[in-house]
Amino acid sequence: MSFFESLLALLLAAIVLLQASRRLSLPYPAMLAAAGVGLALIPGAPSIGIDPKTALALFIAPALVDAAFDFPIGAVRKLWRPLVALAVVAVVLTAACVAWIGVAVAGLPLYAAIALGGTVAPPDAAAANAVLRTVRLPRGTMAVLRGESLLNDAMALLLFGAAVAVQEHGGIDGHIALRLGFEAPGGVLLGVGIAWLSRRLMRFTTGTLGGNLLEFVVAFGAWIVADRLGLSAVLCVVAFAMTIARGAGLSQPPRMRVHSFAVWTSVVFLLDVLAFLLMGMQARTIIGGMSPDRLIEAARFAGLVIAAVISVRLGWVIVYNRLAHRFALLRGDYAPVSLRHGLLVGWCGMRGLVTLATAFALPAAFPQRDLIVLAAFGVVLATLVVQGLTLGPLIRLVKLDGDDGLGREVDAARVDLAGAALTALEGEHSVEADHLRHVYTIAQCAVSDPPRPRAMDNRRRIALGVVRRQRERLEELRNEDRVGADAFLMLQEELDWKELSLSSEDDRQIDET
Numbered sequence: 001m002s003f004f005e006s007l008l009a010l011l012l013a014a015i016v017l018l019q020a021s022r023r024l025s026l027p028y029p030a031m032l033a034a035a036g037v038g039l040a041l042i043p044g045a046p047s048i049g050i051d052p053k054t055a056l057a058l059f060i061a062p063a064l065v066d067a068a069f070d071f072p073i074g075a076v077r078k079l080w081r082p083l084v085a086l087a088v089v090a091v092v093l094t095a096a097c098v099a100w101i102g103v104a105v106a107g108l109p110l111y112a113a114i115a116l117g118g119t120v121a122p123p124d125a126a127a128a129n130a131v132l133r134t135v136r137l138p139r140g141t142m143a144v145l146r147g148e149s150l151l152n153d154a155m156a157l158l159l160f161g162a163a164v165a166v167q168e169h170g171g172i173d174g175h176i177a178l179r180l181g182f183e184a185p186g187g188v189l190l191g192v193g194i195a196w197l198s199r200r201l202m203r204f205t206t207g208t209l210g211g212n213l214l215e216f217v218v219a220f221g222a223w224i225v226a227d228r229l230g231l232s233a234v235l236c237v238v239a240f241a242m243t244i245a246r247g248a249g250l251s252q253p254p255r256m257r258v259h260s261f262a263v264w265t266s267v268v269f270l271l272d273v274l275a276f277l278l279m280g281m282q283a284r285t286i287i288g289g290m291s292p293d294r295l296i297e298a299a300r301f302a303g304l305v306i307a308a309v310i311s312v313r314l315g316w317v318i319v320y321n322r323l324a325h326r327f328a329l330l331r332g333d334y335a336p337v338s339l340r341h342g343l344l345v346g347w348c349g350m351r352g353l354v355t356l357a358t359a360f361a362l363p364a365a366f367p368q369r370d371l372i373v374l375a376a377f378g379v380v381l382a383t384l385v386v387q388g389l390t391l392g393p394l395i396r397l398v399k400l401d402g403d404d405g406l407g408r409e410v411d412a413a414r415v416d417l418a419g420a421a422l423t424a425l426e427g428e429h430s431v432e433a434d435h436l437r438h439v440y441t442i443a444q445c446a447v448s449d450p451p452r453p454r455a456m457d458n459r460r461r462i463a464l465g466v467v468r469r470q471r472e473r474l475e476e477l478r479n480e481d482r483v484g485a486d487a488f489l490m491l492q493e494e495l496d497w498k499e500l501s502l503s504s505e506d507d508r509q510i511d512e513t
Contacts, residue, residue, distance in 0.1 A: 006048060013039070014273045029124075029276045029350065030388035033381060036280020049285060050278055052361035053227070059275040059353050060153070061223035061237050062216065066268045068150050068241035075143055076242075081332045082144050085320045086345070087151035094121040094312045095159050098305055106301050111163045112367045118159030119359050119372065120309050120379045122152040124352025139409065140334060141341050141400075145348055153354050154234035158183060160358055167366065179230060187232030191239030194222045198244060207256050212263050275353045279380060282356065286377050290370060298371050302378030309379055310349060310387070317346035340398040347394055350383045418444040460502050467499050 017035055021028040039045050076083065095117030102113030162180050198218045205211035219237065226236035287295060321342030324331040359376035362369050418440045425433050425440075442459060474491055477483040483491070 003048070010048075010274070010277055014277055018273070025392065027388045027392065028273070029352070030385045032273065032276035033280040033384045036277045037283045037381065038280075039277075040281045040284040047284060048278060048281060050282060050357060050360060052357045055275075055353065055357040055360075056233070057220055057223045057227070059271050060357075061219050061233070062264070062268050062271060064150060064153075064234060064237045065219045065241040066264050067146060068238040069245045071143075071146055071150060071242065073242055073246070075147060078333045079144055079147055081330055082320075082324070082334055083147045083151060085324075085330075086144065086148040086317070088155050089320075090313050090316050091121040091152050091155045091159075093316050094309055095156070097308045097312045101301075101304050101308055105304060106368065106371060108371075109167075109367055111166045112372070115160050115163035115167075115362065115366070116305070116372045116375060118156045118161075118163060119376050120305060120351060120355055121159070122156035122351070122354055123149070123313070123349045124354065124380075124384075141337065141345065144334075145345060150238050151234075154184065154187070154232050154238070156354070157234060157358065158232060164362070164366075167363075183230065184232050184235055186229070187226050187235035188239045190226055190229070190231055191222060191236040191241075192243050194218065194225070194236070195240045195243035198240070207253055211256065212260055215260065215264075216267070276384075279353060279356050282360075282377065286370075286374050290374070294370070295374075298374040299378070301371060302375040305375045306379050306382045309351070310383065313349045314343075314346035318342045321345075340400055343398060344391075344395060344400060347387055347391060350387050350391075351380045352384065355380050415444055463502050464499065467495055467502070470495055 013035065014032060017031050018028050020026075021031045040047075095114065098117035098120055099110070099113035102108040102116050103110060106113075108116065158180070161183065165180065198214075201218075202211060202214060205214050219240075222237050222240045223233045226233040290298065318339070320330070321337065321339060324334075325336045325338075328336075355376050359373045362372060366372070421440045422437060422444075425437055471492075474483065474488065474495070478488050
């Protein structure tokens with residue numbers, strides 16, 4: 001079976017599993033990873049390896065760009081204290097605990113133990129997001145988890161890179177210290193610079209399909225350039241995306257933005273699906289080269305690492321939660337949250353592709369490489385399956401699956417936007433202006449306090465009925481050959497936009513599975 005045929009077979013299997021996960025209300029990352037292990041152990045099944053450098057650029061870069069583009073810099077300033085607690089302190093504590101286990105139990109050299117700690121420390125953003133999209137959580141909790149996922153990989157990869165650099169250099173000196181010290185700020189500066197250059201290039205491609213291609217080329221290129229220069233690729237692409245996002249709502253044409261969002265959503269989801277499935281399929285590569293005795297020894301060690309990874313994050317998050325609840329200095333502008341929120345955030349520690357690809361990136365001569373790779377794989381599989389499958393029930397058990405505040409936030413913004421529209425219409429005296437005033441006044445009344453939604457509901461019901469009749473008439477015109485293909489598509493698109501503008505928020509959403 002060729003690579004292309006194997007890839008198609010994997011995608012077909014993934015689609016079946018996605019439908020099963022939707023019907024069983026199970027997170028698809030856990031199902032895909034477990035299915036990948038099952039496929040890998042079938043005799044004669046195709047073997048698809050993961051090149052670490054390619055995997056990180058291919059699977060992680062677009063996911064980070066997509067997430068960072070939607071995460072405003074203002075949220076980072078507001079949430080920097082809990083973000084530091086999770087993305088820096090939690091990662092360092094986890095890495096330190098795992099490193100101690102590596103030295104004390106497996107006899108790893110200190111730098112090798114730190115490399116293992118950096119490998120398994122960062123939770124996976126895609127896995128947590130896939131589970132959290134199935135429930136409603138408070139907006140602040142979601143913001144912290146999403147912000148953490150943008151930064152924790154950077155901290156973990158810095159630890160990993162430092163350990164590997166020390167091993168390859170034979171020790172640490174001024175040159176290595178300077179290089180490692182510039183890795184994070186250099187990555188941020190490079191990302192901002194690439195965003196500045198990209199804005200000027202994209203002016204020539206805006207409104208074209210080539211512009212969509214350029215977005216992906218720049219995203220992948222930012223990661224590769226940062227990696228080649230020895231800078232933090234994670235911070236580079238995050239800084240790039242956040243910089244590009246500032247002002248994009250005013251400078252980017254609406255048609256291009258809608259199309260770009262649809263393309264990015266589909267591509268990132270496809271890469272997530274392949275990544276989780278391919279992760280499980282690495283079981284044959286990892287286990288096949290070990291003797292039974294070595295495998296048993298490695299499995300016991302992996303069990304200790306798994307326990308440490310889960311317990312350290314959970315323990316630290318609960319401790320920080322209680323301290324921040326008592327001392328405002330530790331949370332800043334972030335409102336105090338309950339112990340239930342801390343328990344939930346602590347349990348959102350599923351590891352994923354970054355952990356596995358980083359372990360595979362270890363040099364072949366690295367001390368006890370097989371033990372480190374198996375431990376990393378065990379952490380990925382255990383956290384994805386155990387935590388992934390229990391996160392949803394835990395959310396419901398602690399009664400956090402409820403109103404996430406999104407509706408109130410949207411309603412408040414709608415009142416504000418309608419007010420801005422009415423202000424813009426001041427001084428305009430015409431039938432058209434009066435019509436627009438009436439429309440925006442209805443929008444204000446629908447979400448006012450107390451809300452008066454009947455006028456908006458009636459308008460939506462009548463307008464959707466009108467659009468439906470227009471669609472039927474357009475089909476009749478095409479069947480009578482009174483409208484050609486190009487004109488039909490243009491008119492159909494106009495009706496699509498009109499219907500979308502009238503539809504409710506739930507009707508606009510597309511389920512991932």
